[in-house]
Amino acid sequence: MLKVTDLSVSYGAIKALNSVSLEVQKGEIVTMIGANGAGKSTTIRTISGLVKPQSGTIELDGKPIHTLPPHQIVHLGISQSPEGRRVFSTMTVHENLQLGAYTRRGSRSSVLEDMDRVFSLFPRLKERERQVAGTLSGGEQQMLAMGRALMARPTLLMLDEPSLGLAPFLVQTIFKIIQEINEQGTTVLLVEQNAHQALRVAHRGYVLETGQVTMSDNAANLMTDDGVRRAYLGE
Amino acid sequence: MTNHSATPVNTTAGIANRYWQKRISFLLFAIIMILLSSVIEHRLNDYAVNIVRLCGISVLMAVSLNIVNGLTGQFSIGHAGFMAVGAYVGASVTYFAEMRYTHQATPGFGWMLTAMMIGGLAAALFGLIVGVPSLRLQGDYLAIVTLGFGEIIRVLITNCSSISNSLAYLGGASGFTGASGAYSVPHLTSFGLLTATVLILLVLTRNLKASQHGLAFMAIREDETAAAAMGINTTGTKVTAFVLSAFWAGIAGVLFAHAVYFVPLSFGFIASMNYVIMVVLGGSGSITGTALAAVILTALPEMLKPLQQQAGLADPYRQVIFALLLIVMMLLRPEGVFGRGELSLAGIRRRVLGAPKDNEHGSDRPASEGDARSVPVRSRTDDAPLLSLQNVTRRFGGLVAVGDVELDVKRGSLTGLIGPNGAGKTTVFNLLTGVYAPSDGTVTYNGNLLAGAVPASTASRASWLIVDTATALLAGLIIGRIVSTSIVPYAATTSAHTLIHVVEYGIALVAAAAAAIISFKARRFKPPRRPHQFASVGVSRTFQNIRLFGGLTVMENVCVGSFVRRKANLVDSMLHTRRYYREEAEVRENARNLLSRFGLLNSANELASSLPYGDQRRLEIVRALATKPGLLLLDEPAAGMNPQEKLSLMSLIRQVRDEFELTIVLIEHDMKLVMGVCEHIYVLDYGRIIASGTPTEVRSNPAVISAYLGEEQVATTAGEGA
Amino acid sequence: MNALQILLQQTVNGIQIGSVYALIAVGYTMVYGVLKFINFAHGDVYMVGAYTGFFTITAILASRAPVFQGACALILAMVACSMLGLFIERLAYRPLRNGIQASDAPAWAIFWSLYVTLFLGGWLVNRSVLPAGLVYVATFAVSVGVMYVVMRRLFTTLSRRLKPSTDRLSALITAIGVSLLLENQGAASFGVTPRAAQIHGVNGGKDLYLPTIVAGHIKLSVGVGQIIVLAAALLLTAVLVYTVRFTATGRSIRAVSLDRDAAALMGIPTDRVIAMTFLIGSALAGAAGMLNHMLTGIPFDSNIGIALGLKAFVAAVLGGIGSIEGAVLGALLMGIAETFTSGSAFSPFKDAVAFVILIVVLLFKPTGLMGRYAPEKV
Known part of the structure; x- marks a missing residue:
C-alpha cells in the first residue's frame, strides 16, 4: 500500500535520512525501531508531507505523494498521531476530535458515528468530552491524539512514539488498543522507542540507525536477532 | 578534528605578553585613526562631513543596540528614545555652559566630554527605569514596552513647555532652540572625537562578546530557563545589557545633537526601526557586521539620490527601493550579511589563503585522573538530609499539581522519583530549582531554607508600603486630574465644582488606600528565591x-x-584586564578537563546543536557539573536512549556521584535504570507521594503496582532485575 | 450643558474612536495568533482603505446618492484591501515562512509587472497612437508572461539553496519593509498633500435624549457618521467573533494558531487558513479606513497608517494579543482614555496615553487584559 523508495532528507547540513526504503502492506502493523535521532520521526514526518524529501519517492497505492502538501496527504487516507501528542490544548476534547474529522466536514452523522467509535475505544475520553485538552493527563492526551487521528478514517495510521512518557501499565493498554485498531481494518505504521512492546504487536519491523535502514524482517525474527536483542531490547 | 599541539595561551608569560602587545597596538592604531580622520575632516565639503558624521553616529547606535538585540536576544525597538534623552541632556549641558560659564562663546572640548558623560548617564538612568520593570516581560511584549517608551519620550519633549516653563528652553516640536528661540546647538562633534568614541565602543563590545559576561548574555539569548539554571541572574543580566546599551545610545545622542539640527521627531519610531534594521541586516550578534550595515544604510540613501534624480523619479521612490531591498534581503539571507560571525583580518586571511582554522581548545590531551579531582571535595560528615521537602504544595489556578510532598534526600545518595506522566515529577524538580515557588511548605537544602514563606522584615515591608501607596496616589491624582479638568469648565454651579474636586481627590485616595491594603498583605513574605539563586x-x-x-x-x-x-x-570583561585573562584561562582549563573526562573534547569547537543526541545528553550533565554543584537533578536522563546507551548511562551516573561527591536525584521512566541505580525511590501519583523506599520495597508495593507499574511489568522487571 | 453630560458625551466619542481602533486591532491580533509576528504593514492597509474610499466618492461615483456612494465605497475598500492583504502574504510572508518556491513566481511576476507597466507603459503611451488603456493592459499582460518565466527559473534555482527562515525577527523586518513600500509608493502615487472628503448628509448631528433621575433630559449630540461608524464596526467585529468561535472555518483558524504542524496533520490547508486570516484582517482594516475618513472627513495622507496602526496594535496588546475579544476591549478602552485626555489639562500628551496605559497594564498583567498565561514547559 505504502512504498517508500530511497528517501533522503537533510536539515541544513545535517543528513537526517539516507536512502531509506520501506513498504507497508494493507492490514499490517509495521514498526520502525531505532535510537533517538536515527530518523524514525523524520521518516513519518516526510510521509505526512511536513518535511520535503531531498530525493527519493513515496507512493501510496502506486501514486506518488511526496510532492503533495500535508493536508492533501491526509485527504488520501494517511493520518498521523505526532510525537509529543500535540493536542490543541485550549480546545475541548470534542473540538479536537471534530478537527480530526476536518477532511470529512460534509458528513455530520458519520462524524458523530466515528466519534462514538473513538469513545468506545477510549471510554476515558467520553467522560472528558467537554474538558479542555490541556488539562488532561499525559495518558489521556495520548488517547486523544490517537482518537483524533482515527477521526480522519485513515487507511494508514501512523503513530509516533505513542508510549513515550506513559506509566508502564498504560503502555500496555495503548499497545492493546493499537492491536484492536488494526484488527478493525486500519493499517498501522508504528514508530517506537519501546522496541519490546512494538515488536510484540507488529507483523514486521524495520531497524533504523543514523538515517539508514539496517535491518528489516518479521517482527518475530527481529525479536530473536542477536544484534537487535543487544541494542534495542537490552538483553 | 585532528590533534593539535598544546596551546601557548595558558602560560602566564603568554598572557602578560599578549596583554601589553594588544593594548599598545590598539592605542597606536587608535591614535593614527583619530589623526587621519581629523585630517580628512578638513578636506571634505559640508555635505560629505555631515554624511560621515551620521554614519559614525549610526554605528554607535547600531552596535549599542546589538548588545541588547543581538547578544542578549532581547527585542528593543525604542532605542532612539535613549538617543533622545542623551541628545537633549547633552545639548542642555553645552547650552547652560554657553549661557553661564563660557560667556556666550562656544563651549570647548571639555564641556563636550562632560556633556557626553552626563548624556550617557542620563540615558542609562532611563534605561534602568525602563528595564527593571519591563525586562521581566518576554519577547514581543518587551518590544512593545520599549516602543511605547520611545514614543512617550518624544511626546514629552514635544510638549516640554506644557510640563513646566523651566523646560521651555528645550524648544518643543521645532527643535532645541534655547529660551530665546534663536539658539542653535554648537557643532562640536569633530571627526576625531567621533572616531575615538566609535573605536572605544567597538573594542569594548568585542571584548565583552568574548568574555564570561558576553557568554552569559548569549546564554540568555539561547535559552533563558537554562541560563537561569546555570546560575545566571537573567533579569539582572538583561537589565545590565539594557543599561549599557542605553548609555551608549545616550552618548550617540549627544554627538548627534552636536552634529546636526534636530527635532523630537528625529527620535521617533521610524528612527528606532532604522537601527533595528541595521542590526538585523548586519547580522544580529555580529559587531562588525552591524557596524558595516550602519555605515552602508546611512550612506546608501544619499548615494541613491543622484541616481534617482537622473531617472526623474519622485522622491519617495528612494524609500521604495530601500523597502524592496529589505524584503528581498530577508528572503535571501534572513540571518543578515554576517550572521553571528565577525569580520576580522585573520578570517579574511584564512579565507583567501585557505589556511587551517587554528584550533585553540580542540587538543585532546589525555585525561589524567588529577584533572577531574581538581573539583573541590565536599564534606559529607553529618547525617542530616542534604535536601528536605516539607508539606510542599503547588497549585496552578485551582489545580493541585503537587500536594503535601514530604521528601528527604540523604547526603551522597542516589534518589529516584517515578510516577506516571502528569503525576507532578517535573513540577517537583521545578520547585527544587526555583522555577516555581511552592504555594505551601518549605524546601531546605544543606540546612538553609531555600523555598517557602519567610516573613519579610518590618523595615522592608514599611518601605514597600510607602512606595506602593505613593505610586498609587500619584497615578490616582493624574487620572483624577484628567477626569476633572475635562469636565470642570462645564460645571454649572459651585457645588458641582466642589463635587468634581471631591471626586478627583477621592479617586486618588481610594487608589492609595487600595494599594496600601494590597501592599500590606502581598508583601508579608520575602519574594521567593529565583532559579539562579x-x-x-x-x-x-x-x-x-x-x-x-x-x-x-x-x-x-x-x-x-x-x-x-x-x-x-x-x-574586567570589557577591558580584558589581567584578572580577566587569568580567570579565563582557569575557566577554560576546567572546562577542558571536564570535557575530556566525558569524552567530548574532540567536539569542543562544534555547535552544541550539531552534536548527536547521546552527546547532547552528556553535555548537559557536563554543563551542570561545571557549576560545581552539591546536588544534581537529572530529569529523564535516559529518555531517547537505547538499552545499550542506558547501561552506560547507569554506570556514568554512579561514577559521577562518586567522583564528584554529589547527591543525585533523578526522574526516570525506565524501571530498569531506576531500580538499578537508585538507592531510594519515591513514587508520585496525582501530585502525591504514594510510596517510598528501596527499589525492592517499591516494586512490591501494591499501590505502586496498580497506579504505575501494572502486573506484567512487575513480572518482567523482577525477572530481569534478579 | 452640565458636567455629567460632558462625561457621557466624551464616553460616546471615545467609543466611536475606539471602534475604529478595534477594526484595525483585530487584524493585528489574528495575524499574530497564527504567525506570531507583528504585521507592521497592517496600518498601511488601513491607509489604502481610506484612499479607496476617497477615490470612490470623489472620482468614480462622485455624483451618486450618498447611501449608494457609502455602500459602494465600503464594499470596494474591503475588497481592495482584502486583495492587498492576500497579495502581501503571498508576495513576502509566505516565501519567508516556507522558503522561496517556484509557486511564488506568479505573485512576484505580477508585482514586477506593476512597476513595468507604470514606467514602461507610461513611456509607451506617449509614443503610440493606441488608446492608453489598451497600452497599459497589453504591457501588463506581456510583462506578466515574461516575468513569470524568468521568476520561475530563478525561484526554482533559489529554492534548492535557501532554507526557510524560522527567525521571527526577519518576519518583522519584512513587515517593516512592506510597510515602507506601501507608504512610499502611496506617497509617490497619491502625492504627499493630505486628502479629505466626506459623504454628503452624514455631517449633521443627531441629538440623543437620555432621561435622568434628577431633572429633565441629558442631551448628547452624536453625528450620523459617528453612529454609522460605530454600528458598522460593532457589526463587523460581531460577525468576526462569531465566525472564529462557532464555525468550522474559525475552528481551523484557532487550530492553526495553536499548532500549525498538528493542524496540517488534521488535513487543514494551513497556508490557505493563514491567507484567510490576512484576507479577513485586511478587509476589516480597509473598512476602518473608509469609514473613519469618509464619514467624518478627517484628512489623511499616505503616512496615516503609521500612527493609527501603532495605536491599534497597542490596543491589541493591551487586550491580550491573540484574543479577538481582547483586541476589541483594549481598543475601546484606549479610545475612551484618549478622548478624555484630549479634553483635559493633559491634552498635549494624548498621543502618549495609549503607551502609558499599556505599560501599566503589562506590568501588572504581562499577557494583557484577556490574554491567557501559557506557562513555559520546563
Missing part, C-alpha cells in the same frame, strides 16, 4: 527535553556553567 547555592539540573545553548559551542556551553563562580566583573 538555587544554582549558586549548589543545586544544578538537566532538562527533560535537552536545553543546551544550541548556538554556542560545546566549550562555551561548559564555560557558561562556570559563570556562577566568577570573580571578574563586567568592567
